[in-house]
Amino acid sequence: MGIDMQPELCKVDDALGILVGKWKPIILLILLQEGTKRFSDLKRSVPGITQKMLTKQLRELEEEDIITRKVYAQVPPKVEYSISEYGKSLEPILVAMHEWGTAHTLHKTKKLQQ
Amino acid sequence: MGIDMQPELCKVDDALGILVGKWKPIILLILLQEGTKRFSDLKRSVPGITQKMLTKQLRELEEEDIITRKVYAQVPPKVEYSISEYGKSLEPILVAMHEWGTAHTLHKTKKLQQ
DNA sequence: TGGTATAGTATACTAAATGATACTAATGGA
DNA sequence: TCCATTAGTATCATTTAGTATACTATACCA
Numbered sequence A, B: 001m002g003i004d005m006q007p008e009l010c011k012v013d014d015a016l017g018i019l020v021g022k023w024k025p026i027i028l029l030i031l032l033q034e035g036t037k038r039f040s041d042l043k044r045s046v047p048g049i050t051q052k053m054l055t056k057q058l059r060e061l062e063e064e065d066i067i068t069r070k071v072y073a074q075v076p077p078k079v080e081y082s083i084s085e086y087g088k089s090l091e092p093i094l095v096a097m098h099e100w101g102t103a104h105t106l107h108k109t110k111k112l113q114q
Numbered sequence C: 001t002g003g004t005a006t007a008g009t010a011t012a013c014t015a016a017a018t019g020a021t022a023c024t025a026a027t028g029g030a
Numbered sequence D: 001t002c003c004a005t006t007a008g009t010a011t012c013a014t015t016t017a018g019t020a021t022a023c024t025a026t027a028c029c030a
Helices: A012-021 A023-034 A039-046 A051-063 A087-112 B012-019 B024-034 B037-047 B051-063 B089-114
Strands: A067-072 A078-083 B068-073 B078-083
Touching: A012 A023, A012 A067, A012 A087, A012 B024, A012 B089, A023 A039, A023 A051, A023 A078, A023 A087, A023 B012, A039 A051, A039 A078, A039 B089, A051 A067, A087 B012, A087 B089, B012 B024, B012 B089, B024 B037, B024 B051, B024 B078, B024 B089, B037 B051, B051 B068
Parallel strands: none
Antiparallel strands: A067 A078, B068 B078
């Protein structure tokens, strides 16, 4: 490995901590690919997620400056979420994971065929 | 994003599923950087991990073909673990995460100073 | 004879993540 | 007047992840 990744100060965990969870990757992918979304749009885009979970994941991502939350003072409420500039820096990781995941599916398929 | 990462079939979760856990990243980093290791060496290299957890993580990584387990028929037992060829394909992800994690630490430091 | 070493397993437990369901406020429209 | 809409919160139950501790077999060595 070209880079020295001192395991004892495992920086990998920082990235992992932000990406991990049953819902965060898909939320980030949707916001990256489709841009700004309302809460209810996200809920529709992530089938099976509960309001509580969506709220929690969004709050955590906002806390880390990965996404931006914009509230409109109107009734019924309107809240928009989008990836922050800083959040875009996660894209290479998500892309690398997606590519690996795709190859991994093939790998597992081959194993089954043996 | 250049690549189409259809969120509905979230491949990112595959990579995440393998990397996630309190101990897997550090185990992988150690094996990547230091090569083959015995069980007891790994236990010493990962302070705080219990035998049960180390065993469990290693079994899961082996199950996914990420690492290789070699048992020597001798007493006291000797078992060696190393990264498989396939496991090495995770390296770009770990590197990307490590780089991001390092930058993220700086980002958080700056935020605190504001 | 009894202690040390290795790579585990077994059992019981706590803590964290996730899920299900019900509830809220204020407005516009039928 | 009543219902739908939106972006949540509150409460409780369940599932999963992780921890603590004790136990095992066998050979070697003092």
